[in-house]
Amino acid sequence: MKILVVDDHPLYRSGVVYTLQNTGLEVEVIECSALATAFQRMDDGLAVDLMILDLQMPGYQGLDSVREVRSRRPEVPVLVLSGNEDPAVVHECIELGAFGFVPKSAPADQFHAALQLVLSGGVYLPPTSLSVGTPATRAQQDAWGRLGAHLTERQRQVLLGIVQGKPNKVIARDLGLSDTTVKSHVAHILDALVVSNRTEAVYALARAGVSLRDLQATAGDSIL
Structure with missing residues (x-):
């Protein structure tokens, strides 16, 4: 397993690398101090299973670094590190x-938990970001507790794409479906989870402790 750590602060980057090397996982860690270098390495053929990205990289404002990675390398899962803990930023x-x-x-054990969840296909959110905002309704609590709905195998595949952050056009291409069909499946999934958009769906699954592995384990079953 290869993990790419992109952080322009040598001391903090070294700490992340040290932590990764002491997780007990068999990992190869590649370090880059600039996002441009990381892109060049990947353009040259470096394939990674995960990118750990410092949110504030030189040459990028706000969340532009995340936007750039998702645009240029949408197949690479990204775990963001940041000194900004604003739930809106999360x-x-x-x-x-x-x-x-x-x-x-975050303490080391929280980083370990995040790493394990992301590597298993889940989405990790810090506890503070899950505890803020409008309280869940009873309907949402019930939906999240049972994953919300009775989904077909195809809808489950679409849900996997949503959790992976794929836009509808990419999901349609991957599954050999029309954009209209994917849009219909997404609407059904949102209704099933009692949420109004894709990000809320991801939060709902995170609250329920659901990962891609959990969803994939249900393959062959018509109900999530």
Whole structure:
């Protein structure tokens, strides 16, 4: 397993690398101090299973670094690290397709939990971001508790694409469906989870502790 760590702060980057090398996982860690270098390495053929990305990289403002990675390398799962713990920033990162967000102030065990969840196909959200905002309705609590709905195998595949941050056109291409069909499936999934958009669906699954592995394990079953 290859993990690419992109952070312009040598000391913090070294700490992340050290933590990764002491997780007990068989990982090869590649370090880059600039996003341009990371893109060049991948353009040259480097294939990675995960990118751990410092949100504030030189030459990028706000969430532009996440946007750039998701645009240029949508197949690479991204775990964002940041000193900014604003739940709105977390929400935006997930909306852009990041697989997780870890505050730089997080203890090592939280980083380990995030890493394990993301590598298993889940989306990690810091506890503070899950506890803010409008309280869940009873209907949402019930929906999240049972994954919300009775979905067909095709709808489950679409849900996997949503969790992976794929836009409808990419999901349609991957599954050999029309954009209209995917849009219909997405609407059904949102209704089933009692949410109004894709990001809320990801949050719902995160609250329920559901990962891609959990969804994939249900293959062959017509009900999530």
